[in-house]
Amino acid sequence: MKKEKYIKYILLLCAFLSIIFLLGITITLFTEGIPIFNKVNVWGFIFGKSWHPTHEPPEFGILPLIVGSLLVTIGALIVAVPLGIGSAIYIAELAHPKIKELLKPIIELLASIPSVIYGFFGMVFLAPLVQKVFNIPTGLNCFTASLILGMMALPTITSIAEDSISAVPKALGKASYALGATKWETITRILVPAASSGIIASIILGLGRAIGETMTVLMVAGGAAQIPKSIFQPVRPMTATIAAEMGESPMGSLHYHSLFAIALVLFFITLGFNLLADWVIHRKKYAQFK
Numbered sequence: 001m002k003k004e005k006y007i008k009y010i011l012l013l014c015a016f017l018s019i020i021f022l023l024g025i026t027i028t029l030f031t032e033g034i035p036i037f038n039k040v041n042v043w044g045f046i047f048g049k050s051w052h053p054t055h056e057p058p059e060f061g062i063l064p065l066i067v068g069s070l071l072v073t074i075g076a077l078i079v080a081v082p083l084g085i086g087s088a089i090y091i092a093e094l095a096h097p098k099i100k101e102l103l104k105p106i107i108e109l110l111a112s113i114p115s116v117i118y119g120f121f122g123m124v125f126l127a128p129l130v131q132k133v134f135n136i137p138t139g140l141n142c143f144t145a146s147l148i149l150g151m152m153a154l155p156t157i158t159s160i161a162e163d164s165i166s167a168v169p170k171a172l173g174k175a176s177y178a179l180g181a182t183k184w185e186t187i188t189r190i191l192v193p194a195a196s197s198g199i200i201a202s203i204i205l206g207l208g209r210a211i212g213e214t215m216t217v218l219m220v221a222g223g224a225a226q227i228p229k230s231i232f233q234p235v236r237p238m239t240a241t242i243a244a245e246m247g248e249s250p251m252g253s254l255h256y257h258s259l260f261a262i263a264l265v266l267f268f269i270t271l272g273f274n275l276l277a278d279w280v281i282h283r284k285k286y287a288q289f290k
Helices: 002-038 042-047 063-094 097-110 115-134 142-166 170-178 183-194 196-211 215-220 238-248 254-289
Strands: none
Touching: 002 042, 002 254, 042 063, 042 254, 063 097, 063 142, 063 183, 063 196, 063 238, 063 254, 097 142, 115 142, 115 215, 142 196, 142 215, 170 183, 183 196, 196 254, 215 238, 238 254
């Protein structure tokens, strides 16, 4: 009993520490990011189209950075969601047990590869290939970054979606077959809808991996703080901007505070996506039991 009591207190401590760390991060973002708005209005900061923090006078418009982040994230989801959910369905319902035992560890192993390796692969192999295939000036662009981020988000989406589909009671599938449904009808109309909450959660986690990635987009997105006219132009996401410029900005300067303000905007964007996902999941659960 004493052992269980100690474990309970240790887990409680871990939970409190998680909350404290989150509060610490949030307070730091606000205290270091808010001062920029004493010199730059919020509207001009978020919707300004020029990011030149070292010019005289400096320009702190982060709209190109927001657009760059959203474009590469949406592109990554376009790549990762169909492949991830398709792979999850195959592994959970169609693959031979021996193939399943082989595929799932391989896919999960992809999640452990450092992001710098993905970025190096994108720079050395994928970017020159994209440049040659599409006959464009540079392969370091939004399209290449989206492909790499899609590859990085794929293991997360596949693994969680597969667990969700596998967790659906087998009785539902057997009942569907007993009523004369085909394999495809059972998967698309019974199993996937029943596992929709877990599948949506996997997509949100994949989205979080994509929008929060730093090193890969810093290496393969092109690094141009502009609103692109096509997916084959370089972009500069918010995370890449923070990583590239934080070491060069004097502590306490407007440039320094503007980078924390970018992190604060990214924090709210991510929070918004998570709240939206939580609302969708709860709405689906409510609809199932209504």
